[in-house]
Amino acid sequence: MHVAAGQVREQPSDLLLIHAAELATCCSSPRCDGCSDGDGPRRGAAMGDIGIIRDGAIAVRSGVIVDVGNTQDVLAREPSGNSVGASDATQVIDASGRTVLPGFVDAHTHLVFAGERYREHVMRLGGAKYLDILAAGGGILSTLTSTRSASLSALVAGAMKRLDIMLLHGTTTVEAKSGYGLDIDTELRQLEAAERASQAHPVDVVSTFMGAHALPPEFTGDPQGYLDFLESAVLPAVENQGIAEFCDVFCEEGVFSVEQSRRVLLAGMKHGLRPKIHADEIFPIGGAELASELAAVSADHLAAASQEGIHSMARAGVAAVLLPATMFTLMSEAYADARGMIDAGVAVALATDFNPGTSPTMSMPFVITLACLQMKMTPAEAVCAATLNAAWAIGRGDRAGAIQVGRDADFIVCDVPAVDALPFSVGVNPVRDVVKRGAHVVTSVGGGGRLCHSRI
Numbered sequence: 293m294h295v296a297a298g299q300v301r302e303q304p305s306d307l308l309l310i311h312a313a314e315l316a317t318c319c320s321s322p323r324c325d326g327c328s329d330g331d332g333p334r335r336g337a338a339m340g341d342i343g344i345i346r347d348g349a350i351a352v353r354s355g356v357i358v359d360v361g362n363t364q365d366v367l368a369r370e371p372s373g374n375s376v377g378a379s380d381a382t383q384v385i386d387a388s389g390r391t392v393l394p395g396f397v398d399a400h401t402h403l404v405f406a407g408e409r410y411r412e413h414v415m416r417l418g419g420a421k422y423l424d425i426l427a428a429g430g431g432i433l434s435t436l437t438s439t440r441s442a443s444l445s446a447l448v449a450g451a452m453k454r455l456d457i458m459l460l461h462g463t464t465t466v467e468a469k470s471g472y473g474l475d476i477d478t479e480l481r482q483l484e485a486a487e488r489a490s491q492a493h494p495v496d497v498v499s500t501f502m503g504a505h506a507l508p509p510e511f512t513g514d515p516q517g518y519l520d521f522l523e524s525a526v527l528p529a530v531e532n533q534g535i536a537e538f539c540d541v542f543c544e545e546g547v548f549s550v551e552q553s554r555r556v557l558l559a560g561m562k563h564g565l566r567p568k569i570h571a572d573e574i575f576p577i578g579g580a581e582l583a584s585e586l587a588a589v590s591a592d593h594l595a596a597a598s599q600e601g602i603h604s605m606a607r608a609g610v611a612a613v614l615l616p617a618t619m620f621t622l623m624s625e626a627y628a629d630a631r632g633m634i635d636a637g638v639a640v641a642l643a644t645d646f647n648p649g650t651s652p653t654m655s656m657p658f659v660i661t662l663a664c665l666q667m668k669m670t671p672a673e674a675v676c677a678a679t680l681n682a683a684w685a686i687g688r689g690d691r692a693g694a695i696q697v698g699r700d701a702d703f704i705v706c707d708v709p710a711v712d713a714l715p716f717s718v719g720v721n722p723v724r725d726v727v728k729r730g731a732h733v734v735t736s737v738g739g740g741g742r743l744c745h746s747r748i
């Protein structure tokens with residue numbers, strides 16, 4: 293696939309993006325010039341080296357990136373040497389003065405649900421604690437009641453509306469968990485809704501089964517009975533449905549213990565689901581260590597993870613998916629130790645954790661702002677964590693998360709002059725254009741306005 297310097301491409305591009313002030317390729321290989329095969333997430337100092345090309349350009353054909361480089365070089369390789377593209381059919385995006393990034397990969401969301409929980413947010417303003425609200429039958433259990441009574445079409449419609457908002461904020465691939473049904477029918481319906489939304493919407497949805505999100509009311513006081521039910525009835529049905537790729541568990545004090553979480557994840561593995569884990573979000577109970585023991589794809593949250601847990605994740609190659617918007621919404625100061633994780637060699641990713649209770653944001657730019665201002669990640673590290681490393685954390689490291697020849701043409705144009713400026717558009721959406729698999733699905737409106745519209 294690689295186009296050598298000076299070599300003309302065989303066919304004109306469908307789409308050319310030119311003159312990006314900075315184009316961050318986020319390629320898998322640290323010394324890649326836009327052509328290497330993906331070989332893994334970035335760790336340590338390599339997270340800060342995101343392959344920035346100045347006056348950058350991208351050529352796209354049939355939804356795939358066919359060339360990346362300096363604008364002059366990419367145009368010189370266009371057939372017939374037309375100054376902006378060889379064919380009238382070639383669409384051109386002029387990104388002068390702006391920054392181009394891979395489309396964001398939101399590696400942890402609870403996308404599909406019904407109902408609202410704004411009253412709980414107000415209760416927390418008055419001092420109520422998240423786990424106390426859950427223990428009193430609210431929280432996840434409140435969303436469970438509304439989701440159980442929602443139809444498939446209502447769940448799909450809700451998911452589609454949220455995917456529109458995510459796309460407008462630059463997200464082109466998203467992970468979505470079930471876990472608001474906690475019975476067979478509703479868990480399968482949530483997964484089905486995610487699949488239908490994915491088929492109907494430009495954003496790709498990657499599904500995770502999270503039947504162990506809380507103990508449903510039918511099993512109050514009987515966690516072993518619920519785990520028996522998950523193992524004997526729900527997991528076989530999920531495998532048979534064939535949509536979910538991962539199995540997740542809320543490993544937390546008062547929810548599922550380390551022993552119970554181990555049982556859930558091992559059972560999921562028997563049904564072909566790769567393990568992920570909500571680990572050490574509030575209390576350090578050993579979730580990171582369990583993720584390492586099981587060689588989980590990722591451990592997520594980790595705000596309270598132990599140092600030993602972090603080092604064990606580095607050794608076991610478990611990605612850390614950090615969710616600073618959750619800490620922000622819970623008004624906690626205990627953000628995850630991103631710097632310690634990067635120094636320890638853990639592949640750090642970022643995600644919104646979008647859900648109705650602890651993280652109502654769908655904006656990856658906001659998460660990048662929090663990652664920098666609250667966890668002291670550099671802007672380049674945060675971009676790497678929100679793209680390439682996030683793609684690896686959801687099993688899409690070979691297709692998404694980088695502007696690289698042979699990958700899906702998923703990229704965004706941000707109205708900032710440099711990557712370093714990105715975290716500082718606080719409370720403002722910097723995303724102006726979104727290209728998903730070669731289609732220009734979000735476009736800026738003329739006159740220098742900030743409005744975007746989607747061509748869905």
Ligand code: NIG
Nearest residue numbers: 431432542645647648649650
């Ligand atoms: O990641 N912590 C567990 N699950 C979600 C919250 C879900 C909810 O409160 O509805 C989270 O924060």
Ligand code: FE
Nearest residue numbers: 400402570645
């Ligand atoms: Fe979550």
